[in-house]
Amino acid sequence: MEKIKKTYISEMRKGIRKLFFTFSLLAFGMLVSSLACYFSAYAQEFAVVAHPSAPDIPIEELKKIYLGDKKNLPDGTKVTPTLIKGTPEEFFQKVIGMGKKQFFQYWMIRIVGGGSIPPKDVESEEQAINLIRENKGAIGIVSVDRAKKEGLKILIVIK
Amino acid sequence: MTFLTKETFCMKDKITFKFSIAILRRVFLNALFSLIFFSISARAQEIEGYMFLYGEVGADYISDVEIPSLGKRGGNIAFSLGTFDIIAKIAYGKAEGFVEIPITPLNTLYVEAPIWSSIWFERFYFGYNFSELFSLKIGGTYGAMGYLTRNWHRAYYLMPIVRRPIITNAEDEGGVLPLYATGVEASGETSIGEFRPGYIFQVINGNYHFGSDDFLDYDKERTFLGKIYIRRYLEEIGISLGYDPFRIPTDEGESIYVQNLIAGLNLSYVKLDGLIGLAEVFIIRDLQSKTQGGGGFLILSYPIFYADEIEFRPFLQFGFMDWQEGNPFFEKLNEGAEEVRLNYVSVGPGTVKHFEYAGGIRIGISPNFAVKLGINYYDIRDEKDLYYISVRAGWGIPVFGR
Numbered sequence: 001m002e003k004i005k006k007t008y009i010s011e012m013r014k015g016i017r018k019l020f021f022t023f024s025l026l027a028f029g030m031l032v033s034s035l036a037c038y039f040s041a042y043a044q045e046f047a048v049v050a051h052p053s054a055p056d057i058p059i060e061e062l063k064k065i066y067l068g069d070k071k072n073l074p075d076g077t078k079v080t081p082t083l084i085k086g087t088p089e090e091f092f093q094k095v096i097g098m099g100k101k102q103f104f105q106y107w108m109i110r111i112v113g114g115g116s117i118p119p120k121d122v123e124s125e126e127q128a129i130n131l132i133r134e135n136k137g138a139i140g141i142v143s144v145d146r147a148k149k150e151g152l153k154i155l156i157v158i159k
Numbered sequence: 160m161t162f163l164t165k166e167t168f169c170m171k172d173k174i175t176f177k178f179s180i181a182i183l184r185r186v187f188l189n190a191l192f193s194l195i196f197f198s199i200s201a202r203a204q205e206i207e208g209y210m211f212l213y214g215e216v217g218a219d220y221i222s223d224v225e226i227p228s229l230g231k232r233g234g235n236i237a238f239s240l241g242t243f244d245i246i247a248k249i250a251y252g253k254a255e256g257f258v259e260i261p262i263t264p265l266n267t268l269y270v271e272a273p274i275w276s277s278i279w280f281e282r283f284y285f286g287y288n289f290s291e292l293f294s295l296k297i298g299g300t301y302g303a304m305g306y307l308t309r310n311w312h313r314a315y316y317l318m319p320i321v322r323r324p325i326i327t328n329a330e331d332e333g334g335v336l337p338l339y340a341t342g343v344e345a346s347g348e349t350s351i352g353e354f355r356p357g358y359i360f361q362v363i364n365g366n367y368h369f370g371s372d373d374f375l376d377y378d379k380e381r382t383f384l385g386k387i388y389i390r391r392y393l394e395e396i397g398i399s400l401g402y403d404p405f406r407i408p409t410d411e412g413e414s415i416y417v418q419n420l421i422a423g424l425n426l427s428y429v430k431l432d433g434l435i436g437l438a439e440v441f442i443i444r445d446l447q448s449k450t451q452g453g454g455g456f457l458i459l460s461y462p463i464f465y466a467d468e469i470e471f472r473p474f475l476q477f478g479f480m481d482w483q484e485g486n487p488f489f490e491k492l493n494e495g496a497e498e499v500r501l502n503y504v505s506v507g508p509g510t511v512k513h514f515e516y517a518g519g520i521r522i523g524i525s526p527n528f529a530v531k532l533g534i535n536y537y538d539i540r541d542e543k544d545l546y547y548i549s550v551r552a553g554w555g556i557p558v559f560g561r
Contacts, residue, residue: 060353067392069355071291101468102431104526105317108211108555109393112314114257114282114300117207117250118560 045144045159046088048095049152051136057155062095065139067106068116077137081119084128084141090158091141208249213555215315216241220548241551244281244313253288261313281313284344292347300344302337303359303386304399305439306425312338316553319435319521321533324456324478325513326441330367333492333509335443335452335480336421337382337403339367353391360385366405366419368492380404384421393431399423399441407491415487418446435460435474445486452482452489460521469524474533476517480510512540519549528554 048062055074057065064070065081073079092100107118122128128140129150139155147154218238244261259282284298301309308327311318328334342363348355364371365380382404388397401421406414421443428436440455456478462470482489492510519533531553536546 064350064353069392070350099432101470101523101526105431105523106393108526109310109314109317111209111211111248112213112246112312112317112555113310114248114259117209117248120207121560 045157046091046141047144047147047154047158048091048139048156049132049142049147049154050139051132052151052153053136054139054153057139059095059156062139062155063097066096066103066119068110068118071116073137080131080135080138082122082128082131082138082140083119084122084125087141088158094158095156206249206251208247209560210245210247210558211555212243212245212558213314213316213553214241214243215551215553217549217551219550222544222546242313242315255286255288256284257286258283259313290347292349294346296344296346297342299339299341300361302340302363302401303344303361303384304336304338304401304421304423304441306395306397306427307437307439308336308338310393314553314555315551316529316531316555319460319472319474320458320476320517321519321531321549321551322517322535322547324439324454324458324476325509325511325515325537326439326454326456326478326480328509335454335489335492335510336423336441337363337367337384337401340382340384341371342381354389355391356387356389358385358387366403366417368405369407370405378406380406386423393427393429395425395427397423397425397427399425407487416447417488419488420444420446432462435472443488445488448485448487450483450486452480452486454478454480456515469522472521472523474517474519474521476515476535478515479513481512511537511542514538527556528552 050057054077057073061070061074065079071079087100089100092098092103096103098106110116111118120131122131122140125142125146128142129146129152132138132140132152133150141158142150142152144154144157216239218236220236242261242263244259246259248255248257250256258280260278261281262278280299282298282300284296284300286294286296288294301312303309305327307318307323312327315321326334326336327338329338340361340363342361344359344361346357346359348357361382361384363382363384364376365378365382370376370378370380382401384399384401384403386397386399388395390396399422401419401423403419403421404417405419406416408414421441423439423441425439426436427438428434435458437458438455440453442451442453444451456476458474458476460472460474462472464471484490489510493512515535515537517533517535519531522530522532524530529552531551532549533551534546534548536544538544
């Protein structure tokens, strides 16, 4: 009886060890995949893009366009700046020269003053790409990979 | 059995005629609205615009307020219903339309006005942008003088301050500058690197206190306002000039002719994540009496720290107003709303010789919401001083944008 009890306890311990090992492996796997996702997202490069036939637009001009002080491209085409949901903070800091919060506050002041029309909000990368393809004056922010795949003109890459 | 007499027949004709008119009107309106609807649908891709709602609520402790109609005087704490504004703009190609409709509760202690009069067009104009250098607007907008009025006039929640300086008050609050501008405006800008030099020129209905309102120009005297400026985004250096002739009616049934020449200077430094410094000064000289008055203000504000992206931005404000004895414009306004054509005035100092000192903090919770706390102290010459302790919550939200 004692022997059976010992064998039972030993088997139960082995089972617990196996279960613990399996869960540990699962947790490790999840951790690794999460980190991979995090770093891949972190490392994703964004680009300010335009219609393939659009002229080059330097960063100073992009700032003016997004702040409503420039309404036409160098070739005279009416410009339509767009902002995708979740535009990275880096875009505002590097291109506009102010934080995301200040950018939206800036536009609230311009709107109250009766100023220009703010950049157009787009829901998804897909919508931004479609708009840019259809409109020579449209400018948007999409991932570099997607911009290359769609053959859009990359104006600036934001890392 | 009903006999059709001449009268009943005529009545029937009248009813039929009215009915026909009603049908015609309905058909015409339907056609018109259908036309507008189909035009908009057809051109929807080319139409841009936005609509925003913004407003403010709060409470004040007022040190000493006089309510003549009730014969009461004393300290008072009051919650204010604040303001609620609808702002919308539509642009189609080079044409644009803009409207701002505030819904503001009027102070019934001072005003005997129907409730609908608390809803009006604050600004309402149509414009056409011929080029960057020349745009034309027709309708009602704000006077070209200075910076704060034109840029931040009703958006209290965006300003770092709690109360506007008295010199920037609207005419119906005893303000001395031409703020409401109904007429024609030409404006333009050009680019020199990051800087944008520009101009605004307005020909508007005469003086709002004595000579005109949104609809009529009683004394047929036009007001001319202009400003030249150089701006860089929200920063601006500007020089304003204006000519505002009008007649002040006297008790004897005659009038005093006033020719106000207005000059203003504004230095406006606005870094939304740094220093905000606004300085404006105005001189108003009556060419008839050869006397002058004026005032100005200085506002300084800087964010001292951020907590979870909430910005804590203290501010300091200083302002003044003064005039020479014998200036009919300032003296008449100083007599109060009862004496002038205006039939309403806000609680608080109107046109008074004063110094104002204010301080407080703006807590920017998001670009759409802010809470402010401040104290405004008015050192009023020859009268009891006055102060307000105020707390305000302001907001602005987009309804649509395309």
